[in-house]
Amino acid sequence: MLAIENTLFTIVMLAYFAAMILYFAFIAVKKEAVARVAVALQIAGFALHTAALVCRGIGAGRLPLTNQYEFATSFAWGLCLVSLIFIIRYKFPVLGAFAAPVIFLIIGYAAMQSKDVKALMPSLRSNWLGFHVSTAIIAYGAFGVSFVLSVIFLLRDRMKASGFLDQHIPNREKLDMLSYRSVSLGLLFLTFTIITGAIWAERAWGSYWSWDPKETWSLVTWIIYAVYLHLRLRRGWRGRSAAIFAVVGFICVLFTYLGVNTWLPGVHSYA
């Protein structure tokens, strides 16, 4: 099973890479047929990615959500899922051109991690861990999409007006709205993540909140996105300022996910 997973993982990486190139080509040659192939390729990659995760789950005999490799590949999976939802639902293939590099970077990071299946230490053997990490994947995926949308928003102002642009990139108001929808999804799931994490910590360590760096940074991230929501309600803060906040928020997400493990010690250091 793990051998199958390994092969699938390589194919998935190639598929995402090809999708990324095709999305770029779509912007370069401005042909919708190219975009359709790119989306189809991303969908195929996503399906295989799902299969790879299932294989790993079966091979390891548990949810594939417990170490750096598994979380990185799942993070890429979540971002792929949420971006596909936005690409298809809002007919927005240009989003793919910006999301695909981020997905490719994350899955590339996963590829550099050790793929060994290690036996779980007792504290990690909990159903709450499953809820905790799977909600985190959706939250991070959604924040990733809002980051990408905000970058598009910020770039759109600098791009020259053209028919292609107007046809394929939503106007500023709609971009802002889409970013808001994805932050909403992210914040809802991040709240789930924090609550399930607290419940798990209480059962495993006897304390539901102990200001461990990872907990603290998830709170910082949560607050940043809460501020984003409030700023949007104020006149004059929609659009550009909100977009900048969404970018900062995603930097916090990345720091919570990578920086904390690398630079700050804590109970979360192993995952």
Place this chain on the structure above:
Amino acid sequence: MTMLKKFWKFISSMRFAIALLLILALACAAASLIPQNQTYEWYSQRYSERTAALIMALRLDDAFHSAWFIAITAFLCVNLLLCNLLRLPQLIRRTRAESRPEGALKLSGDISAPDVDDPEAAFARLRMPRPAPCKAEDGRDALFAARHTAGLWGAWVCHLGILLLILGFGLGQMTQKQYAVHGVPGQIRRIGDTACFLSIDDFRIDTREDGSVAQYTTDITVENTASVGPAGGSASVSVNHPAVLCGMKFYQNATGWAARVDVYKDGAPIQQEVVCAGDYLSVKDREGLVVMLNAFYPDYVMTPGVGPSTASDQLNNPAYLYSIYYQGQMVGMNALMADEKVTIDQYTVTFSDPQTYTLIQVKVDRFTPLALAGGLVTLLGLLLALYVQPARVWAIRQDDGRWTLYGQSRKGGALFRERFEKAIKEK
């Protein structure tokens, strides 16, 4: 008076909330970058003396329990409470108004479309409830429907949840009691200063084929010796599976090494106890004579310049690091291999039978359920605020018998307007 009013307004304003939230985020970020609960000496070695002095002065060494951190949180709570209280009457009024046609029919909506032949079908396509017939101000026929007014309450419910959460956490921090009890099977220990005694009935370490640990389990019995309070009972406690007994919660927390200590006087055995690493034994026969088991190394190695350590968890080369005190003065300290003895005056001490002890954490926090409820209410509020979008749609009959359709959704924005236009086009 106006000053006071302005002050209230500011204290309950969203501007203040945003400022507080940003300060809180910055404070958390800063505190997470500085290792917490270290001494001045530690900080001055790691950074510089000036930085260390600054850290101590600002209480950044224990930021999350410092007065300023608690003050920010308290301000946040006051801010939230006032905001929610002040907005409540307005919110009730608005909820009523939004579900009735009177207000809406006067408006031009966020978007409108003339010349609609079949307004009821348009309502259905917009996924609105069946519209109710009513009259516009000028007496024309009108239709009106509102949906999801509960969404108006999202922010309010979310803020209430955050208040409950902070309240539950804060009260918990102030009133919680925590104890740690450790020992080996057969031992009975008092739980802190309570009237309850914990007996360790059994301790098991389940390992997998590869030798890794799958689970630690302690069977415990708790007895309440006071005449009041809940009676005790027995339970199995393992990692991720705490148990509640005597109103306290028991967690499997850690494990470590213990050893049997035998004391002989003039060659005759006088005392025998199992002592956990870090614990001591007081020799009953001689007041002030104490034997401490500082550490146990199952696979002892001594590296010059580094000190003693263990090469593995296997009992390949067991060694006991002990110290002996008399009247508070250390009179001996050494590492002892198995079968070796220590002799002081007419007393001889041996260490043997290394075994693992269990550490059970005991906690009483009555406010955990409040914090959990707060978290769930916050979640519900977010769901309402972000996913339940109130909308109103109404139609007014034109002179030619067709209808003008209007729609309004504060939250829906561009997406609502897009759906509205689509619903009109679809026909």
